[in-house]
Amino acid sequence: MKRIGIFVCHCGNNIAGTLDIDRVVEAIREFPEVVYAIDYKYMCSDPGQQLIREHILEDQLDAVIVAACSPSMHETTFRRTAEAAGINPYQTEIANIREQASWVHQKQQEAATNKAIETIRTIVAKAHYNQSLMPFYLPLVKRSLVIGGGIAGMQAALDIADAGYPVVLVEKADRLGGRMAELSGLYLDSDAAADPLGQKIKAVTHHPNIQVITQAAITEVGGYVGNFTVQIEQRTASPADQDPAGELVPYSFDIGAIVVATGYDLYDKKNLGEYGGGRYPDVIDGLQLEEMLRPDGPTGGRIVRPSDGKVPKEMVWVQCAGSRDPELHKPYCSKVCCMYVAKQSMAYKQQVPDGQATVFYIDIRSQGKDYEEYVQRAMEEHDVLYIRGKASKVFQENGHVTVWGVDTLTGLPLEVEADLVVLATAIVPRADAQELGQRLRVGTDEHGFLSEAHPKLRPVESLTAGVFLAGAAHFPKDIPETVAQASGAASKVLSLFSQRQMVQEPTIAFVDPELCSGCGLCIPACPYDARSMHEWQHIAVVNTALCQGCGACAMVCPNKACRVRNLTQGQILSMMEAYL
Amino acid sequence: MRVRLSAESVHNELVQRIEEYSGQGLMACYQCGKCAAGCPVAFAMDMLPSQVIRYAQLGLVEPLLESKTIWLCAACQTCYTRCPKGIDLSRIMEALREIVMLEKGSHINYDALTSEEQADWPQQAFIGGFRKYSV
Known part of the structure; x- marks a missing residue:
């Protein structure tokens, strides 16, 4: 009683x-x-x-x-x-x-x-x-994996490593730095990107708690929060070598928490037929101009036309090239373009003071500390002409790339015979992000960006416990936002590591070994991969850490050997009886 | 007909004169339209006050010289007192009237004035009204 x-x-x-x-x-x-x-x-x-x-x-x-x-x-x-x-x-x-x-x-x-x-x-x-139950305590590996060696991954790795925990930082390329290493300068203070980035790279490579593995990919992720097992493959050959595959060196790590920071790609110009579809040499994208503007770049920092090496007298930027276009391309705002276009147009005007810089935009989005002032400076102090209206067509004619647009403020159709056109193309996730997401059991949205657990209140966590997000792999964001999210992800890892053990709710499934016939029906029924056969006893076993207590196994078990604690078949039937 | 923009067309001589006569930077305007929204005579204008600046930003000054707007502006400075970028639009209107006057060659040659004289230039509302009713 x-x-x-x-x-x-x-x-x-x-x-x-x-x-x-x-x-x-x-x-x-x-x-x-x-x-x-x-x-x-x-x-x-x-x-x-x-x-x-x-x-x-x-x-x-x-x-x-x-x-x-x-x-x-x-x-x-x-x-x-x-x-x-x-x-x-x-x-x-x-x-x-x-x-x-x-x-x-x-x-x-x-x-x-x-x-x-x-x-x-x-x-x-x-x-x-109901029975009195005790929670399960599971071991917790206090080593973290960071995927991606850009600014997001490096920041997360440094924060975790500074707190005293070992970090494995895996980078696909042969160097650290990611996209930030491709930038000429950072907006607001026009610092050369190389300086602050170089300091970060140095801090990461010299950190005793960080193991950097470049030219590497994650091949397999098993386990669960606190107890992941991760397989990594590293190519030994440098990209310049004859055989680009080289030799593959396998690594295996026990990992407690994972930060995914795989960054972004630019939407391919080929998709933008009305802007030349990538056929015109003098229609380039934002990163191509960054390469030119870099002091260590192929032009030594000078802006020239790729077709003939001449200094452009007329330059046009087309914002929202593929962004904010739900019908044909990407519906979202790529967030960083308004700011980098202001930066690039000012850099151009400094190089070519009598040149004309024209920017076609549909809205200016400059939400950040000192961002709006920065864009206004481009207009006011550098005479960059902002035209409110999305450019409709870019075509090659008489040695120029002509841009057709309209100034919606006056209603006048416009034409610029430009020497060089920069398309601020949409930011998209890395091509292999979806595959990595599947490997990590992290969902992606319709565009391939990794999904956060809650859009407002859990923006750095994924829905998979122990996997956290940082940077543009989650959604387009600029460097300060990326760094903030990376530190947020790192602090989530650290609060996980501050526990002595993992705690698991006891209201999960168990198998009665006396009743289990080893039919194995529960293994495919489990949506959490929490089921397997015992190595030699030929009965089903429950992985305590992965089981979420959903009861799918109890449904399919023909022998009623599988039950969920405090929600057994007997309990459910007696509840039904009471109700009816 | 498409308007062709170029470094020369955008920074043409008339644009430079507007900036010189008015002392206002045209590119500072970000086209919020607050001037047009508050102008007490905008209802009678053929071109909104904000559009006057926009045309000038695009280097298209001729349509401005032919507009009624520049003569309807009473230089009351409602626009200037409210402008978030601190642009004195009535000075730009005045500069445009000035250009028309000078083209007709019937009034004081502003360019001939010394910089001290230019500094002592009378209250533009006064001179604006004087000009307007004496053409």
Whole structure:
């Protein structure tokens, strides 16, 4: 016999405004094993929780049911409350009479009250069979893997390594630096990108806690948060060698947490037929101009026409080339273009003061500290002519690349016979990001960017525990935002590593070895890869860390050997019986 | 008909004169339209005050010289007091009127004035009204 206490919450008027609380309390007092039932205005408030604790002691309760909101709101709250009064947390249950009764049946008060009573009746039936459980403690490997050696990956690696944990930093190319190494300067202060980046690279390569593996790829990821096993392959040949594949050196690491920072690509100019589709040498993209502007670049920092090496007298930038175009290309704003175009156009005007810089834009997005002032400086102090209107066509004619656009502010159709056109093409994820995402069990959105766990509140976590996101692999972002996200991801890794062990909820599946026939049906049924056959016993086993307690295995098991703790077939049937 | 933009056309002689006479940087305007929204005589204009600057930014001064707008501007400076970029549009209007006058050759030759005399140039509202009713 259990001694169950039921606490019915009014949730202000959320529940009490619809349900007849007195009738609910009166009815549930008659349920088997219920020794106490009471209602209160806000059960989650301090006095509400105090009420629960008092009656656990006073009425010697050994199980608590709180009839209130969804368990996703306050199950943890009430389990802790009851635990403080000496009850095992898994003997506390929530009966959801708000989302499932009062909110959805506001106009049928009597029926809603009946439904609440019956909901509580089923939970009482379940509580009868609930066992006291202890959470599982799993080992935690305090070594982190960072994928991508750009500014995002390096920042995350440094933050984790500075805190004293080992980091394996894997980079696809033969050098660190990523896209930032391809930039000529950084906007706002026009610093050469090489200086701050060089310092970071030095800090990473000399850090005793960071192992850098360049020319490498992740070939396999197994395991789960705290206990990943990662296979890496490194090419030994340099890209200049005859045989680009070279020899492959395999690495294997036990890893506790992973930061993905694989960066971005530019949308291929070939996709933009109206802008020449990549056929004209004097129509280039933003990174091509960055290469020219780099002091160590092929032109020594000078802007010249690729076709004939002449200094361009007329230069045009086309913003949103492939961005903000839901019909034909990418619907999103690529976020960095407005700023780098301002930077590039000012750099051009400094090199060619009597040249004409024209920018076709549809909106200027300069949201950042000092960003707006920077763009206004391009217009005001450097005479960069901003034309509000998306360029419609770029074509080659008489040794020029002519741009057709319209100034929507006056309604005048315009034409510029340019010497050099820069397309600020859309930012897209790396071509192999999706494949890597699958390997890591991290979702990608329709464009191939890695998905965050929550767009507002969990922007650096993926939905896979222990895998975190940094930089443009997640979405287009500039360097300061990337660095901030990378440090955020690193701090998530560190808070994980600050635990002594991994804690796993005990309400997961288990296999009764006496009943299991080893048919193996549960293995493909498990959506979390948490099932396998025992090496020699020929019975199914549950991987405690991966199991989420969904119960799919219990559904398919023909012998009822597989059960979910505190949600067994017996419990479900008795709940059904109570309800019907 | 497409308007062809080039380094020469954008920075033509008339544009330079507007900037010189008015003392205003045309490129500072980011075309928010607040001047046009608040102008008490905009209803009667054939070209909005903000468009006057836009045309000048594009190097298209001729349509401005032919517009009624520059003569309807009362130089009340409502636009200037509200402009987020601090552009004195009434001075630009005045510069445009000035250019028309000078082209007709019937008034004071601004270019002939010394820089001290230019500094002492009378209140533009006064001179603007004087000009407007004496053409």
